[in-house]
Amino acid sequence: MPRNYAEVSRAIVDALGGLNNIEAVTHCMTRLRFVVKDETQVDYPRLKAIDGVMGVVHNDTQCQVIIGNNVSQAFQALQAMGSPAASSTPVKRKITLKSIGAGILDALVGTMSPLIPAIIGGSMVKLLAMILDMAGVFEKGSSTLVILNVIGDGAFFFLPVMVAASAALKFKTNMSLAIAIAGVLVHPNFIDLMAKAAQGQAVEFAFIPVTAVKYTYTVIPALVMTWILSHIERGVDRITPAVTKNFLKPMLIVLIAAPIAIVLIGPIGIWIGSGISALVYTVHGYLGWLSVAIMGAIWPLLVMTGMHRVFTPTIIQTIAETGKEGMVMPSEIGANLSLGGSSLAVAFRTKNRELRQTALAAAASAIVAGISEPALYGVAVRLKRPLVACLISGFICGAVAGIGGLASHSMASPGLFTSVQFFDPTNPMSIVWVGAVMVLSVVLSFVLTLLLGFEDIPETDATTTAQPAAVPERVNAINSH
Incomplete structure (x- = not known):
């Protein structure tokens, strides 16, 4: 018997302390992911007892409600009730090692989860192209196989742009600016410049050396860049006069954020991602x-x-x-x-x-x-x-x-x-x-x-x-x- 997810969603919101206690909500393939303002208002026994809720995972202010394969229906019902993420102001929280770790994990999971369908879809199309090539259905190098590979590769090649868009929602910053800055990292001219830098040619921006980095297929640089952008945007908004905000504010944000991404954040993000991958597969190499x-x-x-x-970024990069x-x-x-x-x-x-x-x-x-x-x-x-x-x-x-x-x-x-x-x-x-x-x-x-x-x-x-x-x-x- 199909469930009434409008009723399920209302029961979930009530158990979480109401819409006013929900700072943000996203979903992955099976879970509703809530950020609550005050965990003491959450009635976990009541939440777990709701018919249609398979389980609950919570940590600090993060609350994951497992719905199953029909999670999108529950999310749509939540959206119909109103979007808490769009109208809420982020709550300042005490900074501890635990909260920092939880925040990093939440940022990574919250950013990557909405992208999983596109990544899986692209992966399976590339796999289809490989199988068709193995079976000899099309000639080697045929335009059909090339196009299939391009279709499958789109989500990976432009992954920094997708990450930036998803992270912009997570960090509540301007999505178009985040996409524009991430787009710089995969621009054909910039890719060509990075290829020349990798071959030893000196590349500088305003007399500052630029590290040769390949950004396609990467996650961490765009994620960190968008988090930095959220702070830059708030800072620039405070210092720009109201009469100039339409043109001066976006120009300053791009001029500040893009060079920081190219000179500093990008290389650091690549090193972090490569370090995590190296650690994981060093363990694999030994064991x-x-x-x-x-x-x-x-x-x-x-x-x-x-x-x-x-492990999602590590798998993608590998x-x-x-x-x-x-x-x-x-x-x-x-x-x-x-x-x-x-x-x-x-x-x-x-x-x-x-x-x-x-x-x-x-x-x-x-x-x-x-x-x-x-x-x-x-x-x-x-x-x-x-x-x-x-x-x-x-x-x-x-x-x-x-x-x-x-x-x-x-x-x-x-x-x-x-x-x-x-x-x-x-x-x-x-x-x-x-x-x-x-x-x-x-x-x-x-x-x-x-x-x-x-x-x-x-x-x-x-x-x-x-x-x-x-x-x-x-x-x-x-x-x-």
Whole structure:
């Protein structure tokens, strides 16, 4: 039965303390992401109990409400209620190491989450072009393949511009100015100038040396640049007379922000991004398949905290530089499909009809589309023991994926339909390895979930909230029946 997301959204807003307590709201593929002004006004037990809410993750003033695959409908209903982000003034908060870390993570996740559909879409189009080329459907170098690759590459080549636009919403600054400044970094003349600088030619701006940097396919420079722009815009607004704001204010902002981005922010951002990538893949270089196994085991926990989005820039940069990514993406195969297999086991064993429907839908989402959060929050976290089964299965399947040397040519969430991203044209055995890991993930997590058992949810819990909850029924391990 379709949910009324207008009612769900109203209930969420009420539990968060009302529209006046919401500073900003965005959404990713499965979550509504709120920034609240006063966390003490949030009723978390009430929020978690709302029908249609699969789970809640909160940290300081950040509150993530997991809706599932229909999150866009809930977001549209929220927009119909009014946009808190558009009318609210940012609240000054106490600066601590914890708040700085949370702020950086929130900025990165809040900026990148809206861009994921475009990145996945581009990745899959490039993958389609590769498959068509492998199959010989078109001649090598044909205009059709070139155009398909250009279509797929658009989101990556102009990623700094997309990041700037998304970050402008996040930091509440002028989007057109952010896009214009980011556009400088991917302007053909500037790209040509940076290529000459890389070859040793001296490049200066107002007698200040400019570091040779390639900005296409990058995230951090545009993100940091837009944050700086938000402060520059407020500063310039204070010093410019009202009569000159229409022309002097934007000119000063661009003249201040663009050179800072080119001379300082851009190179620092590239160094930060490269440093993070180097650290991640140095660990992979030392630990090999074990690093993939560890990542497969902890991936559901990273998703629960929202930390999984931290790896998005690293994956993008690695694929752009090497054409593939062999640590994070392969680990997701076992993690995602294990959640699907565990949900199938719950659907098989539970006596609760509503839980069975939820588990079946969550399993299909995780196995077929690679969207694992309905299974994670609707089943695994809710019942606890299935989560343990998924962590064990994720480790074992990650190890197999690492031993098989699997690597992704795209960054779509791994599932049945997106498994082609792991096929290596030079290694036909990669198809066998991918199939083996996927089957092992589903079967192993299914069996482990039955062996560990779980506390079933009685029908009364799903059908009424007026009566006290009944004592949960223990679903025993498979070998005890």
